Amino acid sequence: MTVTPLKFYQVGSFAVGNRLLTDEERSEQSNPNRVNALTSGHRACQGCGEALGARYVLDTAMAATDGKIMAVNATGCLEVFSTPYPETSWRIPWLHSLFGNAAAVASGVATALKAQGKTDIRVIAQGGDGGTVDIGFGPLSGMWERNDDVLYVCYDNEAYMNTGVQRSGATPPAARTNTSHASGPEPGAHFNQGKFLPLIAMAHHIPYVATATVADLHDLEAKVKKAMTFRGARYLHILVPCPLGWGSRSDETIMLSRAAVESGFFPVFEAEHGVMTSSKKIRRRIPVEEYLKPQKRYAHLFGANGRPDIVERLQRIADHNIEQYDLVEKGAEE
Amino acid sequence: MAEKPFAITLDVGSSLANKTGTWRTERPVYVHRLPPCNDACPAGEDVQGWLYKAEEGAYEEAWRRLTVNNPMPAIMGRVCYHPCQTACNRAQVDETVGINSVERFLGDEAIKQGWAFAKPETSTGKRVLVVGSGPSGLSAAYHLARLGHAVTIRESAEQPGGMMRYGIPAYRLPRDIIDAEVQRIVDLGVVIECNAKVTDIPAVFAEGFDAVFLAVGAHLGKRAYIPAGESARILDAVSMLHDTESGEPPMLGKRVIVYGGGNTAMDAARTAKRLGAAEAIVVYRRTRDKAPAHDVEITEALEEGITMHWLSTIKHIDAGAVQIEKMQLDEKGFPQPTGEFDTLEADSVVLALGQDCDLTLIENLPGVVIDDGVVQVADNMMTGYAGVFAAGDMVPGERTVTAGIGGGKLAARHIDAWLRGDAWVHPERPNLASFDRLNTWYYADAEKTQRPRLDAARRADTFDEVVQGLTAENALFEARRCMSCGNCFNCDNCFGVCPDNAVIKKPDGTYEFNLDFCKGCGLCAHECPCGAIDMELELT
Amino acid sequence: MRKQIEGSQAIAQSVATCRPGVICAYPISPQTHIVEALDDLVRRGRIEHCEFLNVESEFGAMSVAIGASAAGSRVYTATASQGLLYMVEAVYNASGLGLPIVMTVANRAIGAPINIWNDHTDAMSQRDSGWIQLYAQDNQAAADLHIFAFRLAERVSMPVMVCMDGFVLTHAMEQIDVPEQEQADAFLTPFVPRQKLDVDNPVSIGAMVGPEAFTEVRWLAHHKQLEALAAIPGLAEEFAGVFGRRAAGPNDHLGLVTDYYTEGAETVVVALGATIGTLEDVIDELREAGTSIGVLGITSYRPFPSAVIRERLQHAKRVIVLERAFAVGIGGVVDADIRMSLMGLDIAQNTVVAGLGGRAITRASLRDIIAKSIAGDVEPLTFLDLNEGMIPA
């Protein structure tokens, strides 16, 4: 009997695959022949969001370009856990130079490919938040400004993890790190500090800027695919929980990414040529507390000596995001 | 290309030599848990299992998987009170899966397509007599036949089906449906002899049967002592329904009072209406929510214009009039008389106060114990008389078609074992797939445009036959709402979320953990939507 | 073709004949004229299949160079002074990764105080960076050594710095035989990278190496330099064969040093870069006056040709090392390398630090200090023309 396919599946739009979907509708990660650009045997911590995010991005990019991807990596966890001599976990052409120069090195690769007439090969630069928003920002801004044909991916785990969890320009307020201790009257990272790089990227008017998390694979993959349809500089900023630095359970990496989005604390959106074109709507809104509580880096905000006042300030950030990035469906039933 | 720089340039994928599995303190294991629907089904249906097939549109496979436990889905899809749906985890997300309506769809589809049961490959040479062709008898006969036994059903009535035919009215269960599903069992090789009342068990054994299964049901309408005038017209519901089915409907008059609050009372009242009564009134001593009838039955009765007199007992019946007393519930919820009386006009009174069993067939058999009007059976469903088993309405327990089918199935397994001089042991029940184990994030919400269709799907089981069952599309749609509680449904989440690529997706779509690399982070288990992965302590 | 041409223009044209794939640079005096000229050449299509990239910093420039080289392109960049220091992290990285990048260092002083004029402090700071360093004595050599550098870099898969004195050479108009395209093509072999990013043959470049293999990696880096040392003489011959002149200049010896009357000289002045020209003039006068003196110019400072230098200097009585940089707190930079090369020989040696931050090195001053040195009337470390009077007490 022929059955008319319906758009309603148990899990169609949220899970990785689902046998009921056609291959095109499934995520690249559900493909048994996915590239596994970052393969087994790497030394990332259990439940590392960065390891997950990197494979998601590169496998998708590989699929989108018929396997024609080269990657440049900044120093940081991703680099260290993937390529300790004598073993590498990469299965694609990959180059690590320094902590702060991934964007420029990638520009070099892209420029060389252009000179060689091999523009079918595409270049991805990647790094942690420290390597991206802080030390690597100069070269990154240069790459953007020149509109070099590079997709830069920032795996934002909100601190310098590889060196043992220190504050970066992407560490959120109140978060504890080893250089923003949970001590004193203003515990954790300071409010009114830090930067949100996607907005700065947009200010460069580059063709494509997007944020994503490892919780919504379909969204992430769609963005990587979309990024590959543009020529010129593109920026993808992915929130990747770090069990070690966040003090979270290794099995909660995805749950926390989801909670970051559902609370509005991390806005997921995309922009083209400097203008926001869409944002991912919150599906089941939760208070920031639900996102913060499972993480030990916020432990000082809760319990007997907790700081509800600070939680309230963080909630205001989420509320503000919801407004600024239009994160709640208009007229949505609550 | 010249030699690569030592230590700086490495060959791709070489980290496969680094077996990170040694980091693990916990290991993931795929488990099968018992979904609450399966757990709640008296017939022991593998609901999640057959829905899984239906989700693919593989209806025949779904039907085959369903009929492993229950041979009559078209009937069940109409009359079952679907405790599966009451238990369904999806109710805690939005609304319960319309399991029953999909079941009916599959049953109807099977009839339409003429799907037949696979015949047993070998025959055991054993003969079993089944007494009674109600759901319990039919079910036992079906299961015994599939196990290779030669089965004969003897039925005292003119046609097979038991209460399904002579109790449940046709507007709820069309007779061609019964005929079709019974015929399919006959086609399997079961012999049904009608108008063949069994009266002597030892004689049956003498005839050469190796075992006997009794499922004679409960057909005697309970009588209560109610003072009544000479000319008062009083009937019992079971007889009334039976006679109606036999083509000899009783004369009820214009105003009919049905006494009782169970499903039989509702059927009697609705049948009375269909037989021409202008007014049918149900009188029951407690409130609506305390009535044993299912809510849908009451709703449908009300929709059909039946009047309800809750909190009332009949005190006296006379020709044309019935005196009732108002009741009041005490703290414990029991009805207590108030001393307030009222009189209702009535041409006849139908008593629907429950049924008793006619156990004359066995009451004198040595060893058989009858208690509280029902036959006592051992754990293996055998009566005190060796080789005589029993189930259905005649044994203690729930009196529903579904329970009858479940009892028949169980009895068949025990009989089969007993015939081999063995004992059948119920396989260990897996742990329950409780709601808290689900990660419901992954289940998509129905889109608004699809809601009406969903509603139709869910309500279909409550419609009478005027409205047809689900369309194929709706059935598919509804089946796909199942969350596959506790059983992998190949959503690829584990395969996708493992940061270490330690999940292998096999060509058949199932998965396996690669323990060489699994670090035991637990992400797969956490993100498994249906809770089909457990983390177990690594014992090293 | 012989032309009257500014040094920087000559370099640009010479580099152009090497058919680089990627050129990138960040402006800093006195390197600017070179890259300005190259931008124009690329835009005019005078260098085929070449991209010119303006980057945001020298760190970016060297990083782009690293990426482009790793992707298999021939890469050129240029810098000086502060710019060289700004890119240091990447400078070390390029050599660590074994990428055959060629970079001009238009030698300039390092601040503070900021000073745009010539000395060798910038390049000397990178002597241990793993790069090959070639010093040009004049603009002809500067132009030729760039072509030579690409060949050498690619031969051993190591980056090469061509050091030329800022302003003194870069901005000087001279008659030069600008290399012809056919000559460059005949000398350079197609670039076959030892490793590269390749989608058909993927590798991971830039692994993390711990104590278990780091020493071996460094040992190999040293051996790469020795490999270069061994390769240079042959390549120098080849160059001469193609161009009809020696890359390092007419006085070239093995491509490693330049030799001006060192044979049998009692006194030898050792120097690098453009000073050698001035020195040769002074030596001419002194020799005419009967002094037994010669000049040894170092072309290949890294790798350091110790054996050749020892062979050239072994019979000298005195060696004067004239340096345009110095190691603060001890003295000569090159001086120490010479001492090591002459170890065990009874040769007097003194260091003269000269021409810092663009101070002119006059013949008179040179005559004076040479005379004092020969007379043994010098400190081991002398600052040429030091005006102590202007230093506040």
Ligand SMILES: Cc1cc2nc3c(=O)[nH]c(=O)nc-3n(C[C@H](O)[C@H](O)[C@H](O)COP(=O)(O)OP(=O)(O)OC[C@H]3O[C@@H](n4cnc5c(N)ncnc54)[C@H](O)[C@@H]3O)c2cc1C
């Ligand atoms: C009006 C009414 C409506 C109901 N509606 C529903 C419903 O919607 N859903 C539901 O789940 N349940 C319903 N039930 C209950 C359900 O019908 C019974 O629980 C079920 O049929 C019991 O099955 P059984 O096989 O035990 O007995 P039965 O169905 O009663 O069958 C027993 C059979 O044995 C035969 N028999 C008896 N004695 C002998 C003998 N000596 N020799 C040969 N044959 C003999 C009888 O003729 C009968 O055919 C309803 C019951 C009634 C009365």
Ligand SMILES: Cc1ncc(C[n+]2csc(CCOP(=O)(O)OP(=O)(O)O)c2C)c(N)n1
């Ligand atoms: C120039 C330089 N400064 C500092 C370091 C030390 N360092 C290496 S990795 C790292 C932290 C990386 O943090 P981030 O970029 O956020 O990546 P993560 O490890 O968190 O993924 C630091 C500080 C370095 N390698 N180079």
Ligand code: SF4
């Ligand atoms: S420290 Fe954090 S980012 Fe680094 S490997 Fe561990 S989990 Fe990943």
Ligand code: SF4
């Ligand atoms: S969702 Fe499916 S498996 Fe779970 S209880 Fe409901 S019908 Fe059963």
Ligand SMILES: [Mg+2]
């Ligand atoms: Mg980080």
